[in-house]
Amino acid sequence: QFHMIKHEDLTWKESLGQGSFTHISRGSKTDQRDGVTHSTEVLLKVLDANHKNCWESFFEAASLMSQISHKHLLLVYGISVHKSKNVMVQEFVKHGALDLYLKRSTSVSVSWKLDVAKQLACALNFLEEKNITHGNICAKNLLLAREGDPSADNSPFIKLSDPGISMALLGKDVVLDRIPWVAPEVLDTLEIELECDKWSFGSTLWEIFNNGEAPLQGLDPIQKQQFYEHFSNLPVLEWTELADLIIQCMQYQPELRPSCRSIIRQLNSLITSDYEILHATGTHPK
Numbered sequence: 668q669f670h671m672i673k674h675e676d677l678t679w680k681e682s683l684g685q686g687s688f689t690h691i692s693r694g695s696k697t698d699q700r701d702g703v704t705h706s707t708e709v710l711l712k713v714l715d716a717n718h719k720n721c722w723e724s725f726f727e728a729a730s731l732m733s734q735i736s737h738k739h740l741l742l743v744y745g746i747s748v749h750k751s752k753n754v755m756v757q758e759f760v761k762h763g764a765l766d767l768y769l770k771r772s773t774s775v776s777v778s779w780k781l782d783v784a785k786q787l788a789c790a791l792n793f794l795e796e797k798n799i800t801h802g803n804i805c806a807k808n809l810l811l812a813r814e815g816d817p818s819a820d821n822s823p824f825i826k827l828s829d830p831g832i833s834m835a836l837l838g839k840d841v842v843l844d845r846i847p848w849v850a851p852e853v854l855d856t857l858e859i860e861l862e863c864d865k866w867s868f869g870s871t872l873w874e875i876f877n878n879g880e881a882p883l884q885g886l887d888p889i890q891k892q893q894f895y896e897h898f899s900n901l902p903v904l905e906w907t908e909l910a911d912l913i914i915q916c917m918q919y920q921p922e923l924r925p926s927c928r929s930i931i932r933q934l935n936s937l938i939t940s941d942y943e944i945l946h947a948t949g950t951h952p953k
């Protein structure tokens with residue numbers, strides 16, 4: 668169920684850091700199409716040698732992404748297995764992970780953030796309609812294909828990355844570390860259902876509107892576990908309508924979380940202009 672890419676058709680360029688249990692590099696792949704050699708810029712995601720036993724789950728995550736196509740889902744060209752290297756070949760997304768972009772950027776507008784939130788909600792709605800659970804929604808797994816330039820009046824464009832190795836294989840400490848993105852019910856069963864993605868969406872909304880700051884970042888795994896045991900909520904954003912949506916998504920009872928359609932409807936009903944004016948000037952528009 669995969670396109671196998673030959674090792675010799677890949678060129679490795681600079682390393683770009685690492686995800687969890689993988690490291691990523693820029694590269695290119697060549698392929699022959701109607702006798703013409705094409706070279707495509709790609710992102711090469713290599714599974715760490717010490718997690719080689721997770722290669723099935725690594726590729727399972729990638730195959731989820733290549734079975735379906737959607738404008739806000741990352742394109743996976745295929746995989747390449749050569750000697751002990753398990754490589755996922757992805758489309759190269761120009762501006763990389765959203766969490767780093769938000770941390771580095773100073774002047775990202777509220778409407779820019781809302782645009783990104785709507786695009787993520789659309790991707791989730793698409794997956795929900797196909798009854799596919801992603802299982803690892805977070806700003807680190809949102810990739811920025813287009814920055815969006817307010818003066819040129821064009822908006823950002825994001826792609827949801829692959830979910831990576833399933834938590835069931837990664838063990839309890841990784842699951843604890845993923846609090847508050849991982850839904851509370853997952854801690855017991857390690858089973859992920861559609862509602863889990865709604866919880867993670869709420870946590871990711873919090874990240875986006877807090878400029879990429881990781882929620883609960885100061886807490887250690889035990890304190891993170893207690894956060895769930897005490898049915899705690901994230902610190903409330905001052906934009907109450909958005910804070911309400913986050914609370915709805917981060918309901919401890921999975922069945923009380925909103926559908927994607929409801930999430931999209933609520934995002935569309937948020938008025939950014941008033942909020943921005945109020946936020947910027949401290950006064951309400953006339």
Ligand SMILES: N#Cc1ccc(Nc2nc(N)cc(-n3ccc(CO)n3)n2)cc1
Binds near residue numbers: 758828
């Ligand atoms: N400086 C810089 C820079 C870094 C990366 C990209 N591009 C890219 N393309 C992808 N397909 C996936 C990723 N990822 C980044 C983290 C993860 C973990 O999931 N993926 N980055 C562009 C610029």
